[in-house]
Amino acid sequence: MANFFDEMYSDGAVSVRKHYDEFAAWLSAQSAETIVRKRAESDLIFRRVGITFAVYGNDAGTERLIPFDIIPRIIHAAEWSKLEAGLVQRVKALNMFIHDIYHGQKIIKAGVIPAEQILKNAQYRPEMQDVDVASDIYAHIAGVDIVRAGEGEFYVLEDNLRVPSGVSYMLENRKMMMRLFPELFTRHKIAPVDHYPDMLLDNLRSVAPAGVVDPTVVVMTPGMYNSAYFEHAFLAQQMGVELVEGQDLFVKDNTVYMRTTRGPKRVDVIYRRIDDDYLDPLAFRADSSLGVPGLLAAYRAGKVTLTNAIGTGVADDKSIYPYVPDMIKFYLSEEPILNNVPTYQCRKKEDLSYTLANLEKLVVKEVHGAGGYGMLVGPASTKQEIEDFRQRVIAKPDGYIAQPTLALSVCPTYVESGIAPRHLDLRPFVLSGKTVSMVKGGLTRVALKEGSLVVNSSQGGGTKDTWILEK
Amino acid sequence: MLSRTADHLFWMARYTERAENTARMLDVHVQTALLPQSTDDAEQGWRAILGISELLYGYNQKYDALTQKDVINFMVRDPSNPSSIASCLKQARENARAVRGALTTEAWEIQNATWIKMQSYLQTDALEQNPSEFFEWVKHRSHLSRGVTIGTMLMDEAFHFIRLGTFLERADNTARIIDVKFHGAKETVKQGQQQSQQMSPSLLSKDSKGADNQIDFYYWAAILRSVSGFEIYRKVYRDVITPERVAELLILRADMPRSLAACMNQVLNNLKHVHNDVSADTERFAGKLHADLEFSRIEEVLDAGLHDYLTVFLERIFELGNRISKDFLVPLAA
Numbered sequence A: 001m002a003n004f005f006d007e008m009y010s011d012g013a014v015s016v017r018k019h020y021d022e023f024a025a026w027l028s029a030q031s032a033e034t035i036v037r038k039r040a041e042s043d044l045i046f047r048r049v050g051i052t053f054a055v056y057g058n059d060a061g062t063e064r065l066i067p068f069d070i071i072p073r074i075i076h077a078a079e080w081s082k083l084e085a086g087l088v089q090r091v092k093a094l095n096m097f098i099h100d101i102y103h104g105q106k107i108i109k110a111g112v113i114p115a116e117q118i119l120k121n122a123q124y125r126p127e128m129q130d131v132d133v134a135s136d137i138y139a140h141i142a143g144v145d146i147v148r149a150g151e152g153e154f155y156v157l158e159d160n161l162r163v164p165s166g167v168s169y170m171l172e173n174r175k176m177m178m179r180l181f182p183e184l185f186t187r188h189k190i191a192p193v194d195h196y197p198d199m200l201l202d203n204l205r206s207v208a209p210a211g212v213v214d215p216t217v218v219v220m221t222p223g224m225y226n227s228a229y230f231e232h233a234f235l236a237q238q239m240g241v242e243l244v245e246g247q248d249l250f251v252k253d254n255t256v257y258m259r260t261t262r263g264p265k266r267v268d269v270i271y272r273r274i275d276d277d278y279l280d281p282l283a284f285r286a287d288s289s290l291g292v293p294g295l296l297a298a299y300r301a302g303k304v305t306l307t308n309a310i311g312t313g314v315a316d317d318k319s320i321y322p323y324v325p326d327m328i329k330f331y332l333s334e335e336p337i338l339n340n341v342p343t344y345q346c347r348k349k350e351d352l353s354y355t356l357a358n359l360e361k362l363v364v365k366e367v368h369g370a371g372g373y374g375m376l377v378g379p380a381s382t383k384q385e386i387e388d389f390r391q392r393v394i395a396k397p398d399g400y401i402a403q404p405t406l407a408l409s410v411c412p413t414y415v416e417s418g419i420a421p422r423h424l425d426l427r428p429f430v431l432s433g434k435t436v437s438m439v440k441g442g443l444t445r446v447a448l449k450e451g452s453l454v455v456n457s458s459q460g461g462g463t464k465d466t467w468i469l470e471k
Numbered sequence B: 001m002l003s004r005t006a007d008h009l010f011w012m013a014r015y016t017e018r019a020e021n022t023a024r025m026l027d028v029h030v031q032t033a034l035l036p037q038s039t040d041d042a043e044q045g046w047r048a049i050l051g052i053s054e055l056l057y058g059y060n061q062k063y064d065a066l067t068q069k070d071v072i073n074f075m076v077r078d079p080s081n082p083s084s085i086a087s088c089l090k091q092a093r094e095n096a097r098a099v100r101g102a103l104t105t106e107a108w109e110i111q112n113a114t115w116i117k118m119q120s121y122l123q124t125d126a127l128e129q130n131p132s133e134f135f136e137w138v139k140h141r142s143h144l145s146r147g148v149t150i151g152t153m154l155m156d157e158a159f160h161f162i163r164l165g166t167f168l169e170r171a172d173n174t175a176r177i178i179d180v181k182f183h184g185a186k187e188t189v190k191q192g193q194q195q196s197q198q199m200s201p202s203l204l205s206k207d208s209k210g211a212d213n214q215i216d217f218y219y220w221a222a223i224l225r226s227v228s229g230f231e232i233y234r235k236v237y238r239d240v241i242t243p244e245r246v247a248e249l250l251i252l253r254a255d256m257p258r259s260l261a262a263c264m265n266q267v268l269n270n271l272k273h274v275h276n277d278v279s280a281d282t283e284r285f286a287g288k289l290h291a292d293l294e295f296s297r298i299e300e301v302l303d304a305g306l307h308d309y310l311t312v313f314l315e316r317i318f319e320l321g322n323r324i325s326k327d328f329l330v331p332l333a334a
Helices: A018-028 A032-049 A077-101 A115-119 A167-180 A182-187 A196-206 A229-239 A295-300 A321-332 A349-357 A383-395 B003-032 B039-052 B056-062 B068-076 B085-098 B105-123 B131-152 B157-183 B195-199 B212-226 B230-237 B243-251 B260-273 B280-294 B298-304 B306-328
Strands: A068-075 A141-150 A153-160 A217-220 A242-244 A249-252 A255-260 A263-266 A269-272 A305-307 A362-366 A375-377 A400-404 A410-415 A418-427 A429-432 A436-438 A443-446 A462-468
Touching (some): A018 A182, A032 A068, A032 A167, A068 A167, A068 A410, A068 A418, A077 A141, A077 A321, A167 A182, A167 A229, A196 A217, A217 A229, A249 A295, A255 B003, A295 A305, A349 A383, A375 A383, A410 A462, B003 B085, B003 B157, B003 B212, B039 B157, B056 B068, B068 B085, B085 B131, B131 B157, B157 B212, B157 B243, B230 B243, B243 B298, B280 B306
Parallel strands (some): A068 A462, A269 A305
Antiparallel strands (some): A141 A153, A249 A255, A362 A400, A418 A443, A429 A436
16 A cells, blocks of 8 residues: 555655644544444434435335544645635636537637537537526536545546535534544634535525526425435525425426425526436426426526536536546636546547557546446456456447546545555535635545445445645 | 425324324233233224224234234234334334425434334334333334424424324324224124113123223223323312213313314314415314314213214314315325
8 A cells, every 4th residue: 555645644654744643643542442432423323313325226215324434534725725726717617618518619619629529428418509597607516526646636537517416424524523523623723614505505596597586496306215315405404495306396387386385486496406317307308207397498498597507417528528628728728727637538549449458457437427337447357357348348439438547545544454544535516606616625435445446435435524724 | 385395294293193192002902901801802902903093904914813912013013014103103204304304403313213213122022022111112202203393393384284293193093092992892793882882891801800880990091091191080080980081081171182172272273373375174174173072062972972973083084184185285196
């Protein structure tokens, strides 16, 4: 593990990094019994509070805890400033890109991105062409996945611009740490994150359709068996707005209403946590019982705001990802602050042959995949797995991209054998409305299996509290 | 508020209350079973429990004989029995989970913790070892659930729909508890016969020597205990236990918290708080039902025949529930 960047230790675990000093001192003063007790307590509390997620493919309704690790991931102020600036820059450019794609398509005309990469993309929604949305913002909530390879060396892994989840765990993990170890918060200056729901509500209200003075905001969920249901309910409650399902809404004269105990009530902003495909059975998947018939028409008529907008997938698709640095230069005339991971696009001949020749070294991902499903981590795979994947890539080259296996940073983490370094990533959340804003924090996900680079909770990953230290 | 949210809250409360009353009813019969009685009488007692909950058919599909062990298993653990305590608590929790945002954190945590604890409880043989302790636990969780609602929730619509669910269910359940003995009799016994026969529960063994009075005492005392009414009875009447007075206490006394009159009073009040454009008829319907209780004398009730009276009452409660669903909630599928 010595060749990976350790968040807490330097020089091969000999010395503690400065911003971890205080924590390391505290940790070494804790008895093993205290730690065992506190960890059991956190499990118990998470279960009692019902902070669980549903696992697909298991028995229906199975709820599981996401393992929570009590060693925080700490980021010092200078590093965060750079991250924040980079994220704001990136999300600004992405929103300008989506607006451009659905209007003048300047970036295509300028020859920066090939037209077929966008117009033939399954995530491109022709229904959105020339539709104006409030403040020209499409990705109101972005959850950008970031990994670290070295000191100050951050890479963006994915821009999640559709329905990114995880923010509730950011908030609950903080609450848990404050409950378990209040003394740590007096010994550190940790930037608070609790005001996220307030910022979110403010952001959602700011993008209400023109002319609406006191907008009614709702959170729309596919229902309680969705894996992220806890988060949907949590955010609705924290913002004090209704949590609706498709069946609670109906459209009349291009206006969206919810069914209430006092009759229909108009809805202005829908923070939807449901994919484009399921939003409106009249426009998209006809078999969807989760959506609202007529919603797209109401949306196109400008009578309701959907957050995030329909068609944002055209910007966070893995086949578009390689072009994000170009977008930043094109729209903002700025140099990208955050790195992109070098990406081989298997649809290109030379990239494909490189990929096929180096499968055992690369991470290969499905262009439309998510959640850690359908990917190959070359160095961690068997010969057979690599060969199987090779056939899949050959059969459909434009469905895959490949990236070098990054030396993801590690952080000390409690595992069965004690404390051991485990790989992690970071998902900060960027809110775009009238302005672009962030809380200082994010969700740190950690791969609990030794050597594993897959941090997704659906693949057995855990989470940590993320501390951004104030200067 | 959202109709669906109100619906979930309403049913959360109903299932919680139902679990509690099932526990109360079962507990009384477990206690009664400690008295000397013939196998026949014991069976009759358990048949009554199942009959009153409209579960006799479901039970007979699964079991051959009426034994305490099987009935308790069926009424407590059985996931295939939608009215078992386990099913009710699971439903209560599922409904709460569907609208956890509409509950206070504490209110949700009580529902969730009850469900979690119930599962571990039922994995042991604690229920078999000491059923009363389990029933006591169910009652306590229900008290907690109600207490946390009253103690932490904003008294808005959400609150009133929860309370509406609680008292509508309790009115139904109390009526069934009073009516239970009519269901113990064999199917052949015609209902609504002479009053004298109705008043003699004959649940106790014939050879447990004693007059009707004594039989009545044990039977009605048990009914009173099942609704926490034994001490209340003593306080109110300062006299021996008679069926007429028990019926009066549990049906007409407005200050007896589990009586039909008290429940309907609460139903009516909460209904007024959630009044909407289409609910006037439903409020009138509830008002009439309440007025009937408020202005009746127990002699009139008994003259009409207690069982018939309760049967009509249960039908009206059922109708009221449907009307509330139609006016405010998610209408029940036809």
